[in-house]
Amino acid sequence: MVNVQGPWSPLIGRLSLGAIPDNPIIAGAFLFSAVLGVVILGYLTFGHKWGYLWREWLTTVDHKKIGVMYILIGLVMLFRGFIDAVMMRTQQVLADGPHSPGFLGAAHGYLLPYHFDQIYSAHGTIMILFAATPILVGLMNIIVPLQIGARDMAFPYLNALGLWLTAVGAALIMLSLFLGDFSHAGWVGLTPLTEMAYSPGVGVDYWIWAIQIASVGTTLGAANLIATIIKMRAPGMTWSRLPIFTWTSLSTNIIALTSFPVLGVALGLLGADRYFGTHFFTAGLGGNLMLYADLFWIWGHPEVYFVILPAFGMMSEIIPTFAEKPLFGYATMVAASFAIAGVSWSVWLHHFFTMGAGPSVNTFFSIATMIVGIPTGVKVFNWAFTVYHGRSRFETPMLWAVGALFMLLLGGLTGMMLAMPPINYSVHNSVFVVAHFHTMLMVVIYGIMGAVAYWFPKVFGFKLDEPLGKRFFWFFTAGTIMVFIPMYTSGFMGMTRRLDYIANPALLPFEIAEEIGIGLYVVSVYYFVRQLFVSVRDRASHRVGADAWGSARTLEWLTPSPVPFYNYAVTPRVHARDELVWRREQGLEAATAAHYEDILMPKNTPVPLVIGAFAMTLGFGLVWRIWWLTDASFLGIILTVIARSFVRDTDYVVRAGEVRKIEQGLRGNTPGTGGDGTQGGVGVWRPQESGS
Amino acid sequence: MAHDDHDPLNHPEVRVASGRAYAAAFLIAMALMTVSLYVARHPAVAPHPMLVLSGVAAFVVAVQLLLLLKLDFSSTQIWTSVTFALAFPLFVIAVGLSLWMFHSLDARTMLMGLMR
Ligand code: HEM
Ligand SMILES: [Cu+2]
Numbered sequence: 001m002v003n004v005q006g007p008w009s010p011l012i013g014r015l016s017l018g019a020i021p022d023n024p025i026i027a028g029a030f031l032f033s034a035v036l037g038v039v040i041l042g043y044l045t046f047g048h049k050w051g052y053l054w055r056e057w058l059t060t061v062d063h064k065k066i067g068v069m070y071i072l073i074g075l076v077m078l079f080r081g082f083i084d085a086v087m088m089r090t091q092q093v094l095a096d097g098p099h100s101p102g103f104l105g106a107a108h109g110y111l112l113p114y115h116f117d118q119i120y121s122a123h124g125t126i127m128i129l130f131a132a133t134p135i136l137v138g139l140m141n142i143i144v145p146l147q148i149g150a151r152d153m154a155f156p157y158l159n160a161l162g163l164w165l166t167a168v169g170a171a172l173i174m175l176s177l178f179l180g181d182f183s184h185a186g187w188v189g190l191t192p193l194t195e196m197a198y199s200p201g202v203g204v205d206y207w208i209w210a211i212q213i214a215s216v217g218t219t220l221g222a223a224n225l226i227a228t229i230i231k232m233r234a235p236g237m238t239w240s241r242l243p244i245f246t247w248t249s250l251s252t253n254i255i256a257l258t259s260f261p262v263l264g265v266a267l268g269l270l271g272a273d274r275y276f277g278t279h280f281f282t283a284g285l286g287g288n289l290m291l292y293a294d295l296f297w298i299w300g301h302p303e304v305y306f307v308i309l310p311a312f313g314m315m316s317e318i319i320p321t322f323a324e325k326p327l328f329g330y331a332t333m334v335a336a337s338f339a340i341a342g343v344s345w346s347v348w349l350h351h352f353f354t355m356g357a358g359p360s361v362n363t364f365f366s367i368a369t370m371i372v373g374i375p376t377g378v379k380v381f382n383w384a385f386t387v388y389h390g391r392s393r394f395e396t397p398m399l400w401a402v403g404a405l406f407m408l409l410l411g412g413l414t415g416m417m418l419a420m421p422p423i424n425y426s427v428h429n430s431v432f433v434v435a436h437f438h439t440m441l442m443v444v445i446y447g448i449m450g451a452v453a454y455w456f457p458k459v460f461g462f463k464l465d466e467p468l469g470k471r472f473f474w475f476f477t478a479g480t481i482m483v484f485i486p487m488y489t490s491g492f493m494g495m496t497r498r499l500d501y502i503a504n505p506a507l508l509p510f511e512i513a514e515e516i517g518i519g520l521y522v523v524s525v526y527y528f529v530r531q532l533f534v535s536v537r538d539r540a541s542h543r544v545g546a547d548a549w550g551s552a553r554t555l556e557w558l559t560p561s562p563v564p565f566y567n568y569a570v571t572p573r574v575h576a577r578d579e580l581v582w583r584r585e586q587g588l589e590a591a592t593a594a595h596y597e598d599i600l601m602p603k604n605t606p607v608p609l610v611i612g613a614f615a616m617t618l619g620f621g622l623v624w625r626i627w628w629l630t631d632a633s634f635l636g637i638i639l640t641v642i643a644r645s646f647v648r649d650t651d652y653v654v655r656a657g658e659v660r661k662i663e664q665g666l667r668g669n670t671p672g673t674g675g676d677g678t679q680g681g682v683g684v685w686r687p688q689e690s691g692s
Numbered sequence: 693m694a695h696d697d698h699d700p701l702n703h704p705e706v707r708v709a710s711g712r713a714y715a716a717a718f719l720i721a722m723a724l725m726t727v728s729l730y731v732a733r734h735p736a737v738a739p740h741p742m743l744v745l746s747g748v749a750a751f752v753v754a755v756q757l758l759l760l761l762k763l764d765f766s767s768t769q770i771w772t773s774v775t776f777a778l779a780f781p782l783f784v785i786a787v788g789l790s791l792w793m794f795h796s797l798d799a800r801t802m803l804m805g806l807m808r
Contacts, residue, residue, distance in 0.1 A: 230771065258782055290797065298786050346785050349793060358796035364789075648699075 002277045004625065005200045013626035014202060019180045023115070024104065025087075030178050059604040061156035062565055063141050064459060066163050070138025071452070073170055078131040080174070082525065084123035086518055089483075091116055093515040097505035108501045116500035117184035118203065122173065124187025128307070129211060130170045132441065135448050136310045137166070137221050140249045143455060144225060146556035146563065147243045149234025149572045154227040156602040157650070162221035164612025169214025172619050176206040180623070183207035186498065188296055189270065191281045191289040196274050202623050205274065208267050209619040215260045222256035225249055234555075236574030243554045243577075244327060247334045248313030251341040252306050258345075259302035266295035275625075290355060297348040305344040308440065309337060311447030312379060315401045317554065318450050319383050322398035323390030324551045326578055329382040336375035336382075343372050353424045362421045369419035376412055380405065395549070396469035400450030403477055404443045411439035414488070432491025435484045442480055449473070457548035461562035462539040468531035475524035482517025486510035547589070553578040558589070560666035566599045566654060569663045592663065596656040603652050607644045611637055704768035717759035724752050 008014050044050050057065060094100060095109030103110040111119070145153055153159045176182040180202040185193040194204045229250045233242070242250075269280040270292065279287040320327045327333065349357070349365040383405060392398065414436040417423050427433065449472075457463045490510040495502065502511065535542060547557045557580050559567060570593040576582035583589045614636040621629030728748045735741040757763045763773040 254778075258779065262786070288794075290794070294790050294793065298790070345782055346789065349789070356797055356801040357793050358800060361793050361796045 002196055002275055004196075008625065010628070011626075013621070013624040013629075015179075015624050015626070019202075020178070021181065025115075026177060033174075033178075054606075055604065058609055059606045061152070061160050061602045061604060061608075063145050063153045063156065063159060064563060064565075066159050067138040067140075067142035068459065069163055070134045070141060070166065073167055074131050074133075074135035074138060077126050077134070077170055077173075079525075081123050081126040081131055082521070084119045084126070086522070087111065087119055088116070088123065089511075089515050089518045091500060092502060093508075093511040095500060096502045096508045096511055098503070100501075111500060113500045114184065117498070118182045120498055121183045121186050121203075121207065122176075125183075125207060125211065126173060127441070128187065128303070129214060130166075130173060132307045132444050132448070133218060134166050134170075136252075136307060136444070137162075137218065139314070139448070139451050139455070140225055140253075140310060141221075142459060143451075143556060144246050144249050145228060145232065146458070146559065146567060147246045147554055148229065148232060148237050149555055149568060149574060150228060150232035151567050151571075151599070152602060153224050154232055155224050157605060157608065157644075158220050158224050160605070160608035161611060162217040162224065164608050165217030165220070165615055166214045168612050168616045168619060169210040169217070171616060172206055172210040172213070172623070175620070176203065176210075180206065188300065189267075189292070191270075191292040192283050192287075194270060194274075194292075195282050196277075197282070205623040208271055208274070209622050212264065212267050212271075213615050213619050215263055218256055219260045219264075222253040222260070225253045226257065234568075234571050234574055237555075238574075240331075241574055241577045241579075244316040244330070244333055244337075245310070245313035245554075248309045248316070248337050251337045252309040252313075255302045255306045255309070255341050255344060259299045259306070262295055263299035263303075266292060266299065269295075290352075293352050293355070294348075297351045300351065301348040302344045304437070304440065305340055307444045309340065311404065311444045312337065314447040314451040314454070315383060315404055316379075318397045318401040318454050319386050320578075321454070321549055321552050322395060322401075323387045323392045325386055325390040326553070326581075327382065328385035328388075329378070330577065332378050333382055336378045339375040340372060343368065343375070347372065350419055350424070353421045354428045359421075366419050366421055370416060373412060373416055376408070380408065393551075395453075396464070396466060396473060397450040397454035397549075399470065399473045400446045400453065403473065404446035404450065407439050407442040407446055407480070411436060411443060414439065427491055429496055430491040431487050431495050431497050434497050435487040435491055438484055438487075442484075449476075454549075455556075457542075457544045458556060458559070458561050458563060460539075461544065462535065462542035463544055463548060464535045465531050465538070465542070468527050468534060472524050472527040472531055475520050475527060479517045479520035479524055482520055483514045484517075486513040486517075547580065553581050555579045558583070560663070564662055564666060566601055566659070569593055569596055569599075569659050596659040596663070598656050599654040599659060600651050601654055603650055605644075605647075605650070607640060607647075610640050614640065708762045708766075708768065713759045713762075717755055720755050720759075721752055724748050724755075 004014060006014065007016055044053060057069065060066065091109040091111045094103075095106075100108045102108050106112050109116075141153070141159065145151070173182070183189065183194070183199070183203040183206065185199060185204060185207075189204070189207065192198060194207075229242075229246055269278075272278040273280055273282060273287075279285040281287050281289050281292040283289055316327055316333060347365055347369040349361065350369045353362050353365070394402075414432070418427065418433065418436055453464050453469055487510070490507050493504075493507065493510075495504070495507055495510075502508075544561050546560055548561055555572065555574065556563075558572060572579075580589060583591070614633045618630055618633035618637070621627070621633060728745050731738050731741050731744055731748075738744040757776070761772070762769055763776055764770075765773060
């Protein structure tokens with residue numbers, strides 16, 4: 001074991017009162033979270049909601065609820081990452097030029113470099129791994145089984161486990177705000193800055209374990225989704241009829257399954273350096289710091305495609321629905337998804353062209369990177385031809401999908417510029433790169449926002465408010481333009497990234513423009529929250545039937561909205577690629593089953609939550625080096641897994657009569673009826689654990 | 693339980709387990725290890741010791757894949773086999789291109805000097 005700086009005791013490891021930061025901003029954040037926490041706890045206790053929370057959410061194995069919880073975690077982290085962004089923009093606009101003022105003890109701006117560095121590290125880590133990734137995993141969780149006509153995922157229990165491990169990662173990052181500090185080495189973990197000699201605190205350890213634990217969850221989820229798509233398709237759902245979103249989910253999860261282990265190895269070796277005193281990535285003593293960059297980006301580049309492919313899938317579902325035309329070029333769309341996934345494996349070196357490899361190496365990776373543009377271009381043209389001669393309706397999901405197209409164009413073209421080593425040498429590590437990948441990640445965010453608006457009625461039975469949704473979109477778009485166009489420009493002017501102080505006063509106008517942009521984002525967040533609030537409040541008047549948009553095409557729109565816990569009362573038989581269109585043409589879209597059968601459903605289980613709790617104490621013990629706690633938690637996980645393997649009674653039966661009752665109640669769900677979580681007097685969210 | 697008809701021990705993936713195959717895998721691996729140890733200690737016995745060692749290593753891998761992991765084309769194992777086959781090119785890309793890059797880096801930077 002490595003000797004750590006500062007006090008250490010066997011009982012509480014490195015913990016001490018000094019670990020609690022005394023910073024007014026963090027104190028404010030703590031107050032905010034504490035008040036929020038008390039309000040939520042109070043509501044649960046006095047509203048007698050604990051039992052409901054436990055039964056319906058904490059112990060659930062229902063893929064839709066797990067998906068909803070993934071998305072909730074993602075949205076909370078998106079908000080946290082957004083606050084980080086506001087703080088960074090404000091620091092940079094304040095700290096521009098030698099005469100800029102200083103507040104709160106900072107020479108310029110209001111944040112000390114030590115604090116600023118943690119903020120951008122947390123922002124990047126959170127946004128990619130704890131906001132975008134969980135929301136996408138959540139959406140795939142909800143939609144894929146519905147699209148292929150399955151009752152649930154292939155492994156419902158594993159699904160819940162993945163969720164709780166992701167939650168643990170997010171919780172560790174949030175904890176680092178109030179106890180100790182977070183890594184200051186960037187979201188990529190710049191070596192050798194992450195080594196013990198340069199980062200002796202707990203920050204890097206928080207970063208390592210949050211990612212390590214959550215990525216176990218993501219890997220399990222990927223295996224689960226792949227198995228589900230391969231094995232759980234309804235009869236007639238052949239490969240050539242698979243909806244595009246499911247295809248992109250398959251390709252994206254193949255990326256996840258093959259690339260996340262590399263991240264695990266990279267972080268594991270870094271952990272060995274920090275805990276056992278090895279020298280994998282140190283400068284000297286046999287270490288090779290570039291090996292870390294290599295391993296990180298072997299995962300890192302596939303990861304960026306992991307986040308964008310599902311967004312492509314969402315756009316491919318939304319655009320045909322609102323253009324009221326079949327998707328143009330189905331086969332090429334599938335081929336392009338897999339081409340992108342395949343090529344994404346051989347381009348990672350474009351993240352360090354400037355490292356010093358020879359011209360043939362750089363040329364190889366430059367060409368490989370630009371080849372990605374071909375399948376991406378195919379997709380863009382397919383979407384364009386889908387809209388061409390269609391009857392496009394610009395409801396909010398469509399706005400987001402079309403917005404994503406523009407972002408893709410801008411981000412893709414700047415990516416092509418970066419892919420050329422001569423250009424890259426002049427803008428690498430500048431904010432031009434930051435603007436590039438934010439434009440790309442905007443494709444993901446736009447896709448996500450479109451998908452949430454698009455599938456929300458399927459899951460909850462009512463639509464999100466349209467006028468507020470449109471305002472949200474337009475303010476968000478205005479913010480995107482105001483922040484990132486000036487950022488591209490200042491990147492060209494030579495502004496490097498991750499600056500807590502900007503020496504060149506000529507950059508001030510761009511910083512001011514970006515500050516205005518982030519203000520527009522703040523307004524858009526207000527409209528988003530307001531939209532959620534208003535939609536839930538007025539849900540009775542926003543009710544929808546099975547096909548919420550009147551022009552949906554794929555299988556999932558066949559189920560009642562909201563989807564009952566068993567998805568399909570009778571496993572559907574699939575006849576066409578756009579099954580709902582086929583049924584509509586045959587006049588069958590409202591047909592119900594003639595008779596119902598018993599349904600076998602997985603039982604709720606608290607085991608994944610228990611394992612998650614042990615993983616949390618394990619991570620905490622590792623960060624603070626409390627060895628008895630790590631040993632006990634690890635033992636706890638192993639014993640829980642063993643104990644669970646003896647539980648045979650994992651399913652229950654929903655009787656046919658009960659299914660009929662629920663279905664009849666649900667089919668009566670027309671706009672304007674119903675109120676709270678019940679439909680036609682039947683609680684759709686409630687697994688009826690009878691008859692076992 | 694009425695519907696408790698899925699004893700884990702009846703799963704086809706579990707059924708492929710076979711003590712005889714495991715023992716055979718172990719014995720073959722031991723034998724090949726002895727051979728490679730002997731070649732490593734007495735390189736003169738083989739014309740190209742590195743080639744012989746690599747060949748033996750490949751053979752061990754094949755034995756373990758077939759006898760321990762049961763990667764074959766039966767309906768229960770086919771997806772596992774396919775997964776392995778797909779992982780192979782990825783491995784070649786990741787490791788091969790990395791080696792190429794570090795080789796190029798070595799010639800042009802002082803990085804490797806740092807390592808000593
Ligand atoms: C047409 C496809 C794309 C091309 C040609 C491309 C090219 C590049 C290049 C060459 C860099 C390295 C810039 C540098 O550091 O000097 C880069 C950075 C980056 N790109 Fe892309 N990219 C593409 C698509 C994407 C997508 C789809 C995403 C994510 C959704 C993305 C996210 C990123 C990120 C996160 C970074 C930099 C991360 C960092 O250094 O912190 N890119 N891109
Ligand atoms: Cu990349």
